[in-house]
Amino acid sequence: MSAAANTISPQLTFQHGIHPEEFKELSNLKPIERMAFVPEYRLPLSQHIGAPSLPVVKVGENVKRGQKIADPGGYVSVALHSPVDGTIKDIGIYTHPNGRELPAIIITTDAYSSQEFVGMESVDPYSLSKSEFIQKIQDSGLVGLGGAAFPAHVKFNIQEDKKCKYLMINGCECEPFLTADDRLMIEFGEELIEGIKILNHFIGAEKVYIAVEVNKPKAIMNLRNLASDNIEVVCLKVKYPQGAEKMMTSAILGKEIPAGGLPLDLGVLVSNVGTLVALAQYFRNGIPLIERVVTVTGTTMNRPSNVMVPVGTPMESLVKWCGGFTSDTTRILLGGPMMGMVQKRLDVPVVKGTSGILALSSEQVKELNEYSCIRCGRCLDACPIYLNPSHLGLLAKKGLWEEMEENHVMDCFECGSCSFVCPSAIPLVQSFRVAKGFIKQAKKRDV
């Protein structure tokens, strides 16, 4: 290995952004462990963006681990598979982690089953045509595991008139606390590279970048050793939101994605590392997306860990598996502290988009005593896409949604940097989300 390959430079980055405390040391040395099976699993039918899946099983039916229990409900939708050998207990309305009450399938685990995976044969991906490949991905239930849970086959199905020049693999994991992708890159590096090769066979990108923030030196070294051909591991500065696809593209290529555009406008396709590991495992072993790595962490978590969790596991059981949390826990978040959603109850399941469970103590939760905007301009320096959050916040307070749209609120991807730096504790991002809702509603009405 040459000397250059051992250094973690040059460190690329984007303009603006923030530096929150990392807290990754809580769990970044903990190897991924498997969780024991629990008696009951709850699988919401809409774990992805798009139409909900349509159940193909009946109450009382026995299912095998990895068996398909729901079909895709449309093009922007994926299949759903059983994470255990068991029986369908119920199909009804249950609480979804997003706080809404949505249809879900309940499976009781067969206590005497070996839970050995006896699914499909492995498939040779290189023998498939592109449309067959896309179909396979949809059937495997694969979604973007970064957090948004956008169906992977829709993203990978690039239209004829567009050309993908660069494939970017997102291993930034810029959210504080989370270490799931870090561990994946260390422990599942081979699968990751295999997944990249399979995907690139169908996409035909000239260059593949694996983007990793420099606070994951082990992952960088591991992937540098495994990378070959046109795959390059690039080091990015530790900064939030480095892992947003717009920020990553501008850091690596030095070009900005136009407002309202997609990375594909610059010939870039961005995919999360977890997605590609799952893709490789599907083609290698025939395992559909029935489990994912979740970082269970936080300063009040007794045993912070990275756990391979079957999708549908109740969060209570997962937290108990990690030793539960101490009594001064005041807030539980799904995902990271910057973009994660507050959770009010723990009887909800882990879904495909759950990247972490975070327990915070009262000291770390910012008291929301809102004061007036003092126009200090810190949010302007923080916003990675050069919006004016303070002005937008004032407009939101007055309910001037149309003016907010003129000020490009629709380009905001809700990274939370402005709320983080605001000394007056103004709930900026929340008001932008409300505004986006109103603007979308108004557009729908006008059509």
Add this chain to the structure above:
Amino acid sequence: MSILIAIAALGGLTLLLAIMLVIANRKLYVYEDPRIDVVEDLLPHANCGACGFPGCRPFAESLVDGRSLPGKCTVSSEDERQVIANYLGVDVGAEEKLVARLACAGGTNVARNRATYQGMQTCQGASLVSGGGKGCFWGCLGLGDCEEVCDFDAIHMDEHGIPQVDNDKCTACGDCVEVCPKDLFTLQPVSHRLWVACKNLEMGDDILEECEVACTACGKCAMDAPGNLITMENNLPVINYSENHNTKDPIQRCPTGSIVWLDEKLGVVKGRESQKIIRKGERMAGES
């Protein structure tokens, strides 16, 4: 001398322009029914849009044209509508008065909060954060977006954080219907006295853990109602108002009092078997 020239020049110019204006006025004259102005003056000037027109002036135009009847204006009083009808020589076209009604009764004394909500103090904001702090997903969040949006001072939050609609002031403009993130408001004729004050879709007594006045979908009201007046759909009773609904039978056996009779004088009347809740303060977690 020069002052005279100036006067003559300016006077001549004024005269010329005046003549041009007179000609323009004659040539470009648009006839407008003078009654439109009178009728507009008689209307309440609220520009609320409850009549279905963009404001009072377009409504006045349609009244004079005979396209609609004064009864459409729900803001003006009966006498005022009669005055307009008499002036135009038309029928009042009495339409039944509609009021906004809330399909939730889960105030802080009966419904439990699972979490304390901090952030934007509006229902729209709270509903984005895990659906609000309340245990019941469907219930009223109690932050008063409807009170804020009401132009007629008809909605006020009560001591338990539930909006109370003043039937006399409500004009059924529909602003509260639009703003509620939980879609709890609907416009109902005042004569619809039988009312289901719950929107939760869960079945069974589990929901009582979250709210003591929730509908448990037991179906007793549907059984007691005459004919097909009440049917159970999606674990909620649906009242078919096209049938005779002037009966208090269905509310009597409701165990939680989620189907109620809205009496003109007595206000909300619950059935005999519904549990009596006298708790004044907040319902704390763990308390049953």
